[in-house]
Amino acid sequence: MVKPNQPKGIKPKAEVEEVPETESSTGGALSGQKLIIINTVITVVICTLFITGNYIIVNSVVGSKLGKMGEVSTAAHGEEEGGHEEAHEKGIILDLGEFILNLSDPSAKRYLKVNVALELSKAPHDPDLSAHAKSGGHGGGHGGGHGGGGAPDPLEVIEKEMKQYKPAIRDAIISVLSTKTTEEVSSLAGKELAKEQIKNAIDPIFNGERQVMRVSFGSFIIQ
Numbered sequence: 001m002v003k004p005n006q007p008k009g010i011k012p013k014a015e016v017e018e019v020p021e022t023e024s025s026t027g028g029a030l031s032g033q034k035l036i037i038i039n040t041v042i043t044v045v046i047c048t049l050f051i052t053g054n055y056i057i058v059n060s061v062v063g064s065k066l067g068k069m070g071e072v073s074t075a076a077h078g079e080e081e082g083g084h085e086e087a088h089e090k091g092i093i094l095d096l097g098e099f100i101l102n103l104s105d106p107s108a109k110r111y112l113k114v115n116v117a118l119e120l121s122k123a124p125h126d127p128d129l130s131a132h133a134k135s136g137g138h139g140g141g142h143g144g145g146h147g148g149g150g151a152p153d154p155l156e157v158i159e160k161e162m163k164q165y166k167p168a169i170r171d172a173i174i175s176v177l178s179t180k181t182t183e184e185v186s187s188l189a190g191k192e193l194a195k196e197q198i199k200n201a202i203d204p205i206f207n208g209e210r211q212v213m214r215v216s217f218g219s220f221i222i223q
Contacts, residue, residue, distance in 0.1 A: 100113050103178070
């Protein structure tokens with residue numbers, strides 16, 4: 001069989017190996033890594049800003065709440081101290097002695113025997129008891145307040161003033177307690193209610209010069 005003749009001066013084509021495009025693939029890998037790094041940095045920055053913002057907000061809120069709590073605590077402490085001062089303030093004790101009166105029981109006659117004392121607020125014109133105590137009691141112990149030419153005993157001055165009020169005060173107490181039944185005055189709540197009613201009945205007697213600070217019951221016997 002005869003081979004075809006090739007033209008002279010023309011060499012056969014050599015087989016050319018295909019070279020992979022390394023540059024394009026490398027460039028794509030590098031760009032992908034850059035994107036990952038950029039995204040990571042952005043994420044870290046955003047998280048940092050978020051955490052920092054939350055920290056600042058939480059600190060400011062907690063700080064303001066602690067400040068308000070401190071103010072409330074200081075105010076409450078001040079009110080408590082003021083309350084203690086008021087609780088330690090002593091008034092004038094007026095002992096009204098013993099009361100024996102009928103209770104308002106519909107079924108049977110019952111009697112109430114009770115000792116009543118009042119603690120009254122001081123008036124601006126009251127003599128200074130503390131100064132009198134420092135001077136030695138009744139006029140220094142010799143001649144003062146009892147014909148000795150000294151200042152009168154302030155306790156006697158107050159007791160003399162209270163004598164004019166005693167009849168009206170006793171009448172107010174009898175008017176309140178005589179309307180009570182045995183059941184009403186047997187309980188602690190009933191006694192406290194009676195004290196409050198006695199206070200409200202006596203306060204107008206002093207025309208605003210004094211007020212009843214406390215009503216106290218001594219012996220309290222129902223027969």
